[in-house]
Amino acid sequence: MEDRNAKGETLEEFLAKYDDSLYRHPSNTVDMILMTVIEGKLKLLLVKRKDHPFIHDWALPGGFINFDEDMETAVMRELQEETNITDQTYFRQLYTFGNADRDPRTRVITTCYLSMTPADNIRNTLAGDDAEETGWFTLEKTTLTADADGRDSVLTLSCGDIRISYSVFDRAKNNYIETRSELHPDSNAKLAADHIKAVNMAVDLLRSRAASTGILFNLLPEEVTLRQIQTAYEAVIGRPTDTGNFRRDIKKMLINTGHTAKAGNKYAALYRFNPMYSYLKENL
Amino acid sequence: MEDRNAKGETLEEFLAKYDDSLYRHPSNTVDMILMTVIEGKLKLLLVKRKDHPFIHDWALPGGFINFDEDMETAVMRELQEETNITDQTYFRQLYTFGNADRDPRTRVITTCYLSMTPADNIRNTLAGDDAEETGWFTLEKTTLTADADGRDSVLTLSCGDIRISYSVFDRAKNNYIETRSELHPDSNAKLAADHIKAVNMAVDLLRSRAASTGILFNLLPEEVTLRQIQTAYEAVIGRPTDTGNFRRDIKKMLINTGHTAKAGNKYAALYRFNPMYSYLKENL
DNA sequence: CTAATAGTGTCTGTTAGACACTATCTA
DNA sequence: TAGATAGTGTCTAACAGACACTATTAG
Secondary structure: OOOOOOOOOOHHHHHHHOOHHHOOOOEEEEEEEEEEEEOOEEEEEEEEEOOOOOOOOEEOOEEEOOOOOOHHHHHHHHHHHHHOOOOOOEEEEEEEEOOOOOOOOOOEEEEEEEEEOOHHHOOOOOOOOOEEEEEEEEEEEEEEEEEOOEEEEEEEEEEOOEEEEEEEEEEEEOOEEEEEEEEOOOOOOOEOOOHHHHHHHHHHHHHHHHOOOOHHHHHOOOOEOHHHHHHHHHHHHOOOOOHHHHHHHHHHHEEEEEEEEEEOOEEEEEEEEOHHHOOOOOOO | OOOOOOOOOOHHHHHHHOOHHHOOOOEEEEEEEEEEEEOOEEEEEEEEEOOOOOOOOEEOOEEEOOOOOOHHHHHHHHHHHHHOOOOOOEEEEEEEEOOOOOOOOOOEEEEEEEEEOOHHHOOOOOOOOOEEEEEEEEEEEEEEEEEOOEEEEEEEEEEOOEEEEEEEEEEEEOOEEEEEEEEOOOOOOOEOOOHHHHHHHHHHHHHHHHOOOOHHHHHOOOOEOHHHHHHHHHHHHOOOOOHHHHHHHHHHHEEEEEEEEEEOOEEEEEEEEOHHHOOOOOOO
């Protein structure tokens, strides 16, 4: 490397003088949204915080990134530390939340990841170090009104007696969507920090891809009946859909395994996702 | 706040003891992808770096986030400092790049934003403090092969004699898309760090929304002819499209202003985007 | 008249929503 | 035979791709 900068320094000389301790730096964290489908319901994993800040609130599993640790490694490590879960079938970055005042400790910039797993992968979820308790919360988002201007929805997380409900307002502003949310009064618990925003984005992302990609199959076992797929689909999009049409369309991305499973008093054919379709439209 | 943690501390006590200097923190930066359409070509703003690292490479405008500055504020400030541009009509977060080894100075986590502006907003782009030179690069992405497995494309940035070209390989891996890229040998310059990944994501995002949303209109003047829209659309998606079909479909989201503009030896009607459609499908 | 641009019309195959229907098995 | 589940068929309106066509005006 021959190039020198305005001070006549080579890259090596420049780096030798470089000192990042001159400025105060934000802390970086990662959060994980882990979803699955249990008994036909869309579920989200939350942990109850046992320390400040947001003590006793429910939070997405996550934590600080080590200085020389890749972000993906960090989020997997934190998930394991807090919940003992190690396998996901789907994994992608969702959004980075970095408002200057979002954490009372210091400036915290959080990158949130979205992941999914079939329910049979998560038999033994335990609370780990930083979590008081973990819970698989049923996740429902119902759209109350929708027009050209925006949408008003209610997003509800429930687990046993715990009920966390937010009103979510999406409004079109100068070429982007502004989302505002507030805790609904019939809640008896709440989410930490701005985690509701991440959950809401995850639901919207999942919904927008549920019909046109194979994303749903990350939530389901390897071999599934058409009814299981449809139930999961309906849990995701939050409304019923026509059985005939759904079957007609979904079969295009399925392979019949030849196996059957007893369902009610009848046998249902078992299908698996045709990996031919895994690339399809999956790109943003 | 009465709640105390395991050490019996209130939130105030906890915060008083909290010391973020015990650990070394990553540095956080923001980068901006700013696009426009000039003479029917999709353009991207790049600045030539005048200091280490990546000296003399072309880079996205951006820089360090101040400790107590919102990320959006930071990216607007950096854009103004480096290019004197202050107005965008479209603005959203794109992705956060945080691999542990992506910058030789220290650990750097970069959040990249995508923005657009009509060409008439950017008459006087100047190189600012940290940039040697700025340039509006014509951006083209051509897909060479595409199948269920993935896509091979070439992404080319050119500005005058400068030609920066990358081969981009998208491959379906375990339910997500892995993108790899390498500098094409007929390039005579290159992009700094991993900026090609961000540019590639931006193109894909723009393409995926170009037909179904009004995103294109962020690149165009207020009043446009159908031909201008079609040309911009073709520049974005990288291939020609049928004029009759395009007009039939795009008119659904337009309002005829009644004005006309001379085009060739004929007058063309001027339309504007119907803001009724601004919310439509814009959510991820 | 030609070239360059704007702008329209029509055919056809595919897709998506609504809805009525049959099949199998247990109790 | 009732009830619960699986699974199919059909009509129709909307949409999308291919392509042939007309209109206006400077030079």
